Amino acid sequence: MDKVSDLAVQGKDKIEWIAQKMPVLNEISKRWEKSKPLKGIKVSACLHVTAKTANLMKALKKGGAEVMLCASNPLSTQDDVVAALNEAYGIDTFASRGESKESFYRNIHTILDLKPNVTVDDGADLVNTLHKERSDLIENVLGGTEETTTGVIRLKAMAEEKVLKYPVIAVNDALTKHMFDNRYGTGQSTIDGILRATNYLIAGSNFIVVGYGWCGRGIASRARGMGARVTVVEVDPIKALEAAMDGYAVSSMGKAAPTADFVVTATGNLHVVSLRHLEMLKDGAIICNAGHFNVEIDLHSLTQKSDEIRQVRENIQEFRMKSGKRVYLISEGRLVNLAAGEGHPAEVMDMSFANQALSVEWIAKEGKKLKNKVYSVPEHLDQEIARLKLISMGMEIEELTPEQEEYLKSWSQGT
């Protein structure tokens, strides 16, 4: 390795540390090193620039692809990882923590200059920019992949309006992605982000989780595990019922807000904590968001209705509202687990990025035959990832006997 900066050395150590807990991705990478299934394929990736993502980029490069990376969020970038990717691994990466919106989009344009055959996206800003501003590049694109719930929703809306111009694989919808990453990953790392930012006690607190989808379930379960009294706020009656039977209090935001010590949003929706709710919070309440965009808390109104805003700790702003009450916002309302912490643990990103890797391989092979719509990850790939993960965890599972297989398909045998 040529002489690299201290920051790059730190980033490389971090990337190698994380790689130890990504056995499935490592296995794919090892296979690819020989077979080079991505030879000649250019990949532009817009993802959270973390050590886990670095390992995905390394794998894609090992598979023969030419890759470029930029950030999918201005606050989630790990600068040491950027330095290591650029200096130690020769992977062109354009991102810096806390970059402006202008720089964020400039970097998206830079990685599009690669003229990608495959786009790898997290939140659909890359696909959106490509369709709206760089549509001349679409003819080169075989297909794309999308990492998160919000991105999949946006892409399905594009497909519905018939404006999506190439096939995209909804990596988020693979079972080995959202059942583990969104639930256990967001669950653990959201609590981690809150703890790093506040250094407050979760035990005995009133902890409000808004949204009981995959992420919300994980956050609620981990907050309860730390001794919080958890209240779930939902709009879907079935999810709300599930939360109730999982043992949580269920309430409206209006009823829950005045009791909250912590409020965490995880809905993918707009202003689920509105000005009305913000005004109901007690003095000193902590609010944050784990959903993809920083739109879940009405930050504009919070700013308008505050006499004074100041940074009181790294990642925490104090809003002194006109009523005199103080509300504390973590990481500007951006994904708290990535902006105040380091994102999901490697063990779950192993499966998410194995899905990304195999989906990129699938597109490189099959992309030309696919239609301009959102596809699921093929079931056999999902199953294969689960199988490899279990092997890496040293676990064995049962196999159906031929007799059992036959029985499960038949209707003739009854009571």
Ligand SMILES: NC(=O)c1ccc[n+]([C@@H]2O[C@H](COP(=O)([O-])OP(=O)(O)OC[C@H]3O[C@@H](n4cnc5c(N)ncnc54)[C@H](O)[C@@H]3O)[C@@H](O)[C@H]2O)c1
């Ligand atoms: N922080 C992370 O690292 C991370 C990881 C994965 C996903 N995400 C993002 O988190 C968000 C949620 O993802 P998910 O997979 O849990 O989605 P999901 O669709 O499984 O769950 C969202 C839930 O929010 C509920 N909801 C919608 N509007 C609401 C409202 N006004 N009040 C209360 N509840 C409401 C929905 O009914 C649904 O149950 C998305 O933006 C997704 O992209 C973040």
